Amino acid sequence: MTDFSHPIFARLYPRLDAACARAGGDAHRAELLAGASGRVLEVGAGYGANFPHYPAEVTEVVALEPEPRLRAKAGHAAGRAPVPVTVRPGVAEDLDADDASFDVAVASLVLCSVRDPARALAELRRVLKPGGELRYYEHVRGTTPGKRRLQRYADVLWPYFAAGCHVSRPTSELIAGSGFTVRDERRFDFPDSGPGNPASPHVLGIAIRD
Numbered sequence: 001m002t003d004f005s006h007p008i009f010a011r012l013y014p015r016l017d018a019a020c021a022r023a024g025g026d027a028h029r030a031e032l033l034a035g036a037s038g039r040v041l042e043v044g045a046g047y048g049a050n051f052p053h054y055p056a057e058v059t060e061v062v063a064l065e066p067e068p069r070l071r072a073k074a075g076h077a078a079g080r081a082p083v084p085v086t087v088r089p090g091v092a093e094d095l096d097a098d099d100a101s102f103d104v105a106v107a108s109l110v111l112c113s114v115r116d117p118a119r120a121l122a123e124l125r126r127v128l129k130p131g132g133e134l135r136y137y138e139h140v141r142g143t144t145p146g147k148r149r150l151q152r153y154a155d156v157l158w159p160y161f162a163a164g165c166h167v168s169r170p171t172s173e174l175i176a177g178s179g180f181t182v183r184d185e186r187r188f189d190f191p192d193s194g195p196g197n198p199a200s201p202h203v204l205g206i207a208i209r210d
């Protein structure tokens with residue numbers, strides 16, 4: 001696997017995310033996973049912020065994380081999770097999993113960072129059972145010309161400071177164009193910090209593998 005080491009990001013992200021959690025991020029993660037069941041694949045699990053939110057109906061979570069320091073933290077979080085979680089190295093674009101082997105796939109704040117989102121979505125589709133769910137919580141391209149312009153400018157430097165994250169990705173449209181049918185999706189700004197935050201447009205949704 002290519003070197004995914006981002007030591008500064010790995011140290012800062014859990015602290016930044018803790019602030020987001022208090023501002024409503026924890027509730028978003030709970031909403032993301034409410035009603036999930038069966039075998040789950042989570043890609044780019046970070047330090048395991050979703051783990052406490054998996055419902056008891058989930059029988060197993062396989063959580064992939066390519067960044068070594070975040071993966072180690074996720075390993076600790078797995079030990080405290082309410083359901084069985086196995087943490088492994090791996091990237092979303094090249095999943096070491098059989099076709100149609102998962103009931104649910106989870107992508108939270110990760111499709112902005114993968115190097116090839118179309119390939120990642122094709123892989124997620126491949127490993128989901130027909131009718132399986134892609135549950136996603138992502139920051140996405142804005143809807144207004146002003147926000148989109150801000151995001152294009154931000155993306156010149158943003159990926160260097162945020163471990164490859166891009167704020168202008170049209171993730172929602174990419175999901176809909178990758179063999180998924182969007183069942184539920186809601187859009188909102190988070191944190192609600194006005195027009196100056198290029199990463200504020202978010203989506204939270206469930207798409208079904210066709």
Ligand SMILES: C[S@@+](CC[C@H](N)C(=O)[O-])C[C@H]1O[C@@H](n2cnc3c(N)ncnc32)[C@H](O)[C@@H]1O
Pocket residue numbers: 004013017043044045046047048049050064065066067070090091092093107108109110113114115163164
């Ligand atoms: C902003 S963090 C989000 C972490 C976690 N999903 C969450 O909701 O807190 C983005 C994560 O994506 C991971 N990542 C980056 N490129 C990836 C790839 N190609 N495949 C899987 N994960 C990747 C990073 O290492 C990082 O953990």
